[in-house]
Amino acid sequence: MSWSEVVRIPADVEQPDRIVWGLTARQAAILAVTGAALYLSYTMLGERLPLAVFAAIALPMAVLGILLAVATHDGGSLDRFLLAALRYHRSAKHLVPAPGVAAPPPAWIAASRGPVPAPLRLPARGVTEDGLIDLGPDGIVAVAEVSTVSFALRTPDEQDGLVAAFGRWLNSLSERVQILVRAERVDLATTIGALEERIPLLPDPALAHAAREHAMFLTDLATRHELLRRQVLLVIREPAVGANGTTAAAARAYRRLAEAARLLGACGLAVRPLDAAAVGALLASCFDPMAPPLLADLLAHPDQLISRGDRR
Template identity: 65%
Template sequence: MSWSQSVRIPADVEQPDKIIGSLTARQVAILAGTGTVLYAACTFAADHVPPAVCAAAALPIAIGAVLLAIGHRDGISLDRYLLAAIRYQRSPKHLISSSEDIPMPPAWITANARRPPAPLKLPARGVARDGLIDLGPDGVAAVAEISTVSFALRTPDEQDALVAVFGRWLNSLSGPAQILVRAERVDLSNTIATLQDNARRLPHPALASAALEHAAFLDDVSARHDLLRRQVLLIIREPAVATNGRDAAAARALRRLDEASRVLGSCGLTARLLDARAAGELLASCFDPSAPPLPESDLALPGEVITTGGI
């Protein structure tokens, strides 16, 4: 005889477990710790301070502990929010790209006591020639650009099949993965220049006129609107184990990306691994998303010597 039991799974899979009622372990620790400290303090001062004074002094502390335990702001608990605020106030505000410690400035220029700049520590250490992003002690990350399919234009059966394939891929995940949907600016200057150049070589004047009109239309659209295109990226991250190192993590990341490409390919999606130049261009655009994309000639591959023309 077989039987099944329904289990309610929360939408937020990272939601902490409740151990006492609706309280998590963190909330219980805050409330229990505060209560223990207040009880010990009131017991110690009971012979010297009236109970009413102890209650009046303990009440604001108890209220603050309750707010820290159950309060939230922007989806973050108040205790973590307070710790983040303290960490922000104590952290240096001026960061520079340097891999070494910044020396203290001379005493004769420190008229007002200001915190010296600190090195900017980014999670990405660099891009390897195979296109994988080196995360240092955190391992490597493989980035692939994923095509899209029209879900609304599919029949209900086809929609169910797409959801089933996507769910099968999610259930097969064996490590961290991220789906990033970003919008980036589109530069039509090269397309317009190509249309205008090819229009002169068309065999018929009507074709040349149509090409020039289309180029003028694109020029007008790009001048009056901020053109954007949507890009879907799949990021696979693998930690670097001390015994295997970066090569083993890179092999695992590429294998997981290949498995994702095969599974998602059954619903019409294609995955293209970004090479070193494309991954470097992606990281550069993330620092300034509103800026136009850099030309490929301005991007250097890892290990290339950057030179500049003389005057």
């Protein structure tokens, strides 16, 4: 006789395992420490204090332990949230991009003596000429922009084919990847300017009139609405291991991008690796996502000194 057992697999595969009474190891450890603290408090103070007084002291400790073990805040456990809040409270609030310890201001400056700024430690060391993000000892990151397809406009058979092709790419993954979907503002000034420049060169008056009407439509659209476009990014990270780790990590990242382009091409998706200028603009836009994109010549180089008059 054959039989099968149904096993429920959570959607979040990184969800911690529940080991006892529906509690994870972290929750069980917090409750165990709370129970041990209450037991030690009772052995030390139980015979010296009335039971009502000891219960008034022990009840907040028990409630705090239960909240730390069970309660969550924004999807994270309460104990980790409190640790993050404490770490933020103790960390420096004024950070500067200095290679080492920030020096205090000279004594001849007549200003209030505040705390010395702390060095700003960014995860990215820089962007290589090939468009790779250098994370130093943490490895290399390659970023590619992926096109989209209209899934709703396809027939059921075509939809099944797209899902199957995308599933083959997911099944081929041996390392983690990140799919980032972001929205960015669209500036139609360049498109409108190029269209208006070509209007006098059009051979047919009717075509010129249509182009002029389209330019007016784009101008009105950009004036009345905040235009956004959706950008899908494929982020691949490779660790740097060994003496020649950076070069090997870059080669593995490019190989994984090529494999993704080959398999996703069956879905009608085009994978285009970003060059150094595009990656630099992408990182700059992360500091202010709703700001208009900056031109490449407006971005300062890592070693360039920025004066007060510069707007970069």
